[in-house]
Amino acid sequence: MLLAFRCALASERVSTTAIEANEFPQLSQELGVWAVPRIVVDGEPRWDGAVPEAEFLRRLLGQNWT
């Protein structure tokens, strides 16, 4: 979670919102949140689980996406 916040604090182009899944069940259902943390970028589910910083950035920015 903190890594995503750090990205928002480091770049004016990134905004990060933590969303408590149980409190917003409709949105969680729409985005298929079954595991946390689930990372959604621009409304599209991207991945589940915590990853190291370099991997987080690669996935976030779409570099070497696998």
Added chain:
Amino acid sequence: MTVCNAVRLARMPLLRSEEETKVRDWFAELERPVELLIALGPEETPRAGSGDVDFGTEMVRVCEGLAELGERVTCQVEEEPEGFPRFPSVSVRPDGRDVGVRYDGLPWGYELGSLVGAVVEAGRAEPTLRPDSLAALEGLERDLAVDVFVTPT
């Protein structure tokens, strides 16, 4: 006597004594002021099990409790401010500026640590990412909205 969830929560201390000491120490090191802007408004009906918890009231209690732990942490409440799609929400604002760091829903349990961490990070004068990460972000040519779904356990 039956004690409802809301009363039980209101009586519960925000942090254990040793945790409170740590947070006070962290907040004492903040290099710039951090404002917690709480946005209150109509709430979605949460999943069963939440009982009678008033999430907005509890959000205010949590944020005001954190603000008491550091001179540079302040807290204010607004009703349905513009640009907030979900309530309750808290915007973590270094120097009072909206830099896109938010927590939607109640940061309770394990997730209280995420809000505390967001305040500590927002209070730093310089970003704490690695230089190559900062360089990659500098190359961004469009805005990115990152949502991280979490739970309190």
